[in-house]
Amino acid sequence: MNRTFYPKSILLLLFAVSVLALASLVLGNWTHSPPVEQMSNEKVQLALRRTAHHLLKLSGDSTSRIPVVERLDNQTWLVRLEHFFPYDTLPPLLQSSFHLHGIEANYDVAVLRCLDNLLELGYNYQEYSETGDFPCGGRSQEEGCYNLQVRFTEQAPPTPTRFPWEYPVLAGGVVLAVAYAWRFRRRPKTALEPPEPTAADTEDWIVFGQSRMLPNRCLLRTGDQESVLTYREAKLLQLFLQRRNQLLERSFIQEQVWADEGIITGRSLDVFVSRLRKLLQKDTSVKIVAVHGVGYRFDVAG
Numbered sequence: 001m002n003r004t005f006y007p008k009s010i011l012l013l014l015f016a017v018s019v020l021a022l023a024s025l026v027l028g029n030w031t032h033s034p035p036v037e038q039m040s041n042e043k044v045q046l047a048l049r050r051t052a053h054h055l056l057k058l059s060g061d062s063t064s065r066i067p068v069v070e071r072l073d074n075q076t077w078l079v080r081l082e083h084f085f086p087y088d089t090l091p092p093l094l095q096s097s098f099h100l101h102g103i104e105a106n107y108d109v110a111v112l113r114c115l116d117n118l119l120e121l122g123y124n125y126q127e128y129s130e131t132g133d134f135p136c137g138g139r140s141q142e143e144g145c146y147n148l149q150v151r152f153t154e155q156a157p158p159t160p161t162r163f164p165w166e167y168p169v170l171a172g173g174v175v176l177a178v179a180y181a182w183r184f185r186r187r188p189k190t191a192l193e194p195p196e197p198t199a200a201d202t203e204d205w206i207v208f209g210q211s212r213m214l215p216n217r218c219l220l221r222t223g224d225q226e227s228v229l230t231y232r233e234a235k236l237l238q239l240f241l242q243r244r245n246q247l248l249e250r251s252f253i254q255e256q257v258w259a260d261e262g263i264i265t266g267r268s269l270d271v272f273v274s275r276l277r278k279l280l281q282k283d284t285s286v287k288i289v290a291v292h293g294v295g296y297r298f299d300v301a302g
Contacts, residue, residue: 041071044077052066059086079147122135211223233279239253239257240288245300257272285302
């Protein structure tokens with residue numbers, strides 16, 4: 001007597017449904033951000049103090065006292081910075097501080113003027129993490145006192161109790177998948193085809209020294225370290241690579257990298273050069289040389 005099996009396509013479809021059910025079950029029960037109320041006040045304060053310290057240090061201030069971090073409510077913290085700080089360095093520095101202390105929730109950042117508490121600059125972390133850019137980046141910023149405010153977004157309310165439909169679907173899918181495997185277990189194995197090349201393998205890298213850059217994806221690899229550049233960092237590095245070992249005047253660099261914004265500031269150039277130096281510090285064959293009063297030269301050995 002012949003045994004009857006479901007068609008192969010139906011078995012595969014049911015197996016796929018069971019996998020989706022399992023994923024829904026796992027994501028719904030175990031992978032969620034911790035409620036803001038459970039977030040450690042001490043960890044947030046430590047992260048903000050670390051951020052304030054490095055912001056002031058980047059602006060040349062290594063002696064001023066950092067005020068106490070204030071907790072305004074369950075979701076909001078604030079620290080006062082009496083001196084100017086480079087805004088373009090805030091998003092990566094703040095996120096590295098939160099990551100260091102195990103804080104992964106989404107948040108809004110507001111830079112407020114101390115005088116009247118009006119919003120001067122700001123961004124949302126989720127948007128910054130998805131695009132690699134942030135509002136007001138690279139724009140001029142007045143000297144003065146600023147309040148750095150971070151507000152974590154509230155979590156969604158608990159999902160109402162419902163029938164766990166994933167369990168029967170998952171069980172049925174597993175049973176059918178086992179039946180499918182048993183039915184076709186004796187079929188001869190075919191030779192595996194070579195994997196399709198990934199986008200990173202087929203795209204054009206710019207190789208220099210012991211590093212390489214993928215411009216259209218803003219990727220920089222130095223040794224075993226991979227970094228995602230911001231739009232301005234990638235634009236500046238690509239300009240240096242196009243004119244490596246050549247002395248470029250400050251005005252020329254600013255026009256090429258920042259002209260589309262209509263506002264050009266000398267401080268922005270120095271800040272971005274400092275960030276590129278840090279990212280490339282492990283590559284001893286690459287050096288960004290500052291020529292006083294003239295500009296910069298991107299030296300690549302060999």
